Amino acid sequence: MTARSLLTATLFFALTAAPPALADTWEETLSRADGSTVYWNAWGGDERTNAFIAWVGDEVAERYGVTLRHVKLADTGEAVTRVLAEKAAGKDSGGSVDLIWINGANFLSMKEQGLLHGPFSESLPNYAYVDTTDKPSNVVDFTVPVDGMESPWRMAQIVFAYDTARLSEVPKSIPAFLDWAAHHRGRFAHPNVRDFLGATFLKQALYELAPDPADLQQPATDETFDTVTAPLWAWYDELRPLLWRGGEQFPDSGPAARQLLDDAEIDLTISFDPAEPAGWIAAGLAPDTVRAYTLDGGTIGNTSFVAIPYNAANPDGAKVVANFLLEPATQARAQDIRVLGSFSVLDMDKLDADQRQAFLDLPTAPALPSNEELGIVLLEPHPTWMTRIVDEWTRRYTR
Template identity: 65%
Template sequence: MQRLKSLAIGLVLVLSTLGWAEATETRNWDEITAKARGQTVYFNAWAGDAQTNDFITWIGTEAFRRYGVKVEQVKLKDTSEAVTRVVAEKTAGRDSGGTVDLIWINGPNFLAMRKQDLLFGPFATDLPNWRYVDTTTKRSNLIDFTVMVDGFESPWRMAQFVFIYDSTRTRLDSLPKSMAALEPWAKAHPGRLTHPNVRNFLGATFLKQALYELTPDPGVLQQPATDANFPEVTAPLWAWYDRLKPHLWRGGTDFPASGPVQEQLLGDDEIDLALSFNPAAAAVASRNGRLPDSARVYVLDNGTIGNTSFVAIPYNAAHKEGAMVVANLLLDPEVQARAQDPKTMGNFTVLDLAKLTHDQRQLFERPLDAAGLPTNAELGVPLLEPHPSWMTRIVDAWEKRYVK
């Protein structure tokens, strides 16, 4: 997952002044795969999740078996490390033979690279497996934190904000189905709700989700936050949070550091609701023994924020052909289904299941041993991420208001 500190990259850029250069890929797929054979793709990816690292290793095995392409994961603590490396190479005049072939990227890191003409493309819409991508209900496959992707990134996994609960302790029909309803629910269940510290991406998303619902015109969130509009747009959020905070776990004086810490509170019966940006969180945590088999997730009636993780190819990548082969492989229906299985990663698909054959759709059926996994239909249509500047300002404002 992209880390909150990466949001600092590129926020000063003005979207209306973007003047991006393009170098359209014109070769046919047979030419690309022939050139890719024998290449080693250096896949720069955040390495904070063991299951994802294992999946990338498996992708390397498949890429070599199918196409003769090797994959080496360059393990990052933060995506900005790879961005910085490409910037340094451009500054040094290294416009070919770069050390970064493929990057797991989204949000402000993508914006920063696009603004500086650091990406190869457009290429994504020319990949053979692009025909399966959901471009209708999963708009984040085309719009990355308010920035049009325009074929310079290829999607590979979805994330969506969900609530986790224990179905043996709490009935689904008793839980709040909107952020507005969360306040009276918390008042009736004092201490049974919390959220991660807002410096954590998940904690910030909790506030963004509330802002989406509570502000009179959520469309404004697709534009940058400014000194002029921020106070008025966020006023309903702070009024709501002022009422909510006294009823949070430990009276709202302490917050778990991360999602996993919050999950542990749920497992220890200290709270009744936990938050996640992974719809498979309950199924994965149950499989790993962190939560009971009765753990489930749900989304709010009017939808929850979702985003897409992409892969992109730097402008000076040494092995562009191999990188395109890997990007295409990540969109293969069988690969996407494997990624969605909680035994592997539990990351929901970027594909439109209606575009698949009957046999391919069957691959996405909920496994019998994963009762906590929601169906793709149950997740509904995800809401687009607000412009990154809203998160940055909300986090700063929350700390000024509530951190003593």
């Protein structure tokens, strides 16, 4: 055999042998996962999301013998703190957290402190369907490279929700909020900034008000934070007294703000899920006159991930759950406005005809914006901006 023939044979063997090796590895993962219990620490503040996670638990139990326990969190930081405490105590295996719904500052913290298991996401069979080109937030989390340490499962983008029965005009830019709020005093509410949605509203404002939005893609420092955010606080000082209850009280969360909209206490609020207003209507949680829109200059969008702590008791079971979340049928169910309405992290061009059809068959609704209507998607700022904004807002506006 010539050297060239030997090289060709070697390459052929490597290419044809790789898939069975991957399959054998995944089969071993499935075998080890069978009979395990996975404690998924995930935000528990939304009934529809809680119901979806319960459905995931039923499916992975039936298919793979994995028991899924939803540990409901008010703040993802609770789980991060728990893992950090276990590391400090020397508990490097058998940890209490197997899977975390995570992104942004919490991901950066865990990555920097060596609290993550992996890389693992690209070894999941269903990761092959993920859109890593046109959805850059699937591989870059708040400017931080994912590096396989977390697996995407749903996408989000800021929309504003309003009741067309009470409003004919809405603010289409952050500066326009001041004039609009002056003419609609008390009719807009954002969640408390200590809630991620409230903090995201201020990040959205900062995008339009910062002297150079490119600064937001770099870590915030003492010097840059004060300079870049100065216009934000000047704007917010004017807006705050025009908010619901004079800006002295804030709804605790997105669902609490939605309840105010349903009760006609406000006419306009914010969501980080483009399909959420349509979901509210379908579930009877908002009047059917509610609609969603974005700002003319675009709105912030990101990807939600799941990550496995370095000391997880059942990392194989966690991988099975993460892989199931990427299954095309699961993604289609999650995008159904009757279920979650979460926009998919998958690349439709990577799906076969039947898999694509499942998305095409999903119901539509007047309150569901199209991809064109969502407009420009702005990348999340570096996580340090969010943490500093929350701290500064708390210092300035709470007693």
